[in-house]
Amino acid sequence: MSPSDPESRPDRATDHPWHEWAEAVQQSLSSTRPSQDLSRTQTLVLGLTGLLLIALLFPVYDHYLRRELRARDAAESLRRVAQEANKELQKLEAANQEQAQRLAARQRRERIRAVRVTGVIDGEEAVAIVVLGNASTDEAADTICTQAERQLRRSLSGQLLKVQRARGNQPAEDAGWVECR
Incomplete structure (x- = not known):
């Protein structure tokens, strides 16, 4: 055997000190991978389970989604009503202030007239x-x-x-x- 002969050269991957650890990890990963050979029945069961899960979870999702949308709409409506109420309140305050000024001016004229x-x-x-x-x-x-x-x-x-x-x-x-x- 000569050093140029591929069989005589030591395998560098197997000589590495972490070689055993790498093989153990590779074996554990390959054992946790799902089998590529699922039967038709298993595929059908898996598909039906997925559909059933979606059918069961969709009403809950829909309920929470609608609740959030209603809450957002209610908050928006409340904000608009508050805005309109503030505008009306400002108009009312302006009218009251104007009326108070007119009343004060009239009372002043009456005092001066007396x-x-x-x-x-x-x-x-x-x-x-x-x-x-x-x-x-x-x-x-x-x-x-x-x-x-x-x-x-x-x-x-x-x-x-x-x-x-x-x-x-x-x-x-x-x-x-x-x-x-």
Whole structure:
């Protein structure tokens, strides 16, 4: 036997230290592989079992799928309803705010309309005796100046006018100053 003779050369695969382990793994894999020779009956049973399994599992899958779709649709509907409710609420709040502003403006006009200058004192500093009611001196300044000008028969434009609140039979009390325009 010569070293060039294939039979005389040692088999490198069998000389490898892991050779026994590789053979054991190969045998275990080949023993777990399904047989390629399934009979027609076995194929039929396997197919029917698969169909039966699908037939049994499909209603469960369908139920859960429909439940999830209904939940998603309900959530979407709820979101849309909430969006519409928010829009309506904003419209309602805007209408309420507008109505409150109109009411406040009307009440302010009524308070100012109730203001009456009952007397004036002409001098270096003009003084107006005023029945203010619920109005403040600042909000009724234009009305006070207009009525005081009529009673004084002169213009008070650019002048300070001392305002005193009329209290019936009691002495008037200071209510502040207004600048006439």
